[in-house]
Amino acid sequence: DSGVTQTPKHLITATGQRVTLRCSPRSGDLSVYWYQQSLDQGLQFLIQYYNGEERAKGNILERFSAQQFPDLHSELNLSSLELGDSALYFCASSSRTDSLGYTFGSGTRLTVV
């Protein structure tokens, strides 16, 4: 157990629908990062939150949004889903005092049918 918890582990939904992916960071970590990994591809950075504030944004679609709550858990909202959104979505967390790598969750496998 890495200490980063992602739920659900698997999600199957239809095109056009909206889903919410949840991430609880490792205890004490203030930063949360979201990545998308499509089939046999590298990890694409989506967005970073630090202590509730958006800190960096990557190639995140307008149909996607995220937030970090006061208890530091984060949610990634994906709407108007398309087949191409099927991917593994990773959350990672880090402590601001430890810039030497993230701790990843086990990911949420999203399948859009």
Add this chain to the structure above:
Amino acid sequence: AQTVTQSQPEMSVQEAETVTLSCTYDTSENNYYLFWYKQPPSRQMILVIRQEAYKQQNATENRFSVNFQKAAKSFSLKISDSQLGDTAMYFCASTESYRDDKIIFGKGTRLHILP
């Protein structure tokens, strides 16, 4: 824009052999961090090794070591005495600077360790 390039999409080696995975990156900063992550079939992302760019000494973690060539912006991973459990996707990654904790990943090298 910050980029990380892994030129070997796939590699296979026999168990117990040594294998080197290549990586180049591009940043305009002088100080930054570099990483190798392993993703086994379970899909979990596991940090293998990390290097701080201001340190000239190459990082080592048991059978894993890196060859960090700062001027060439090269960061290769050497796996010695390879084991079946090393079979995985390996991602090279970097931050743009030491102030930036956003990590950018390469596309990965799929490594097969053959019995």
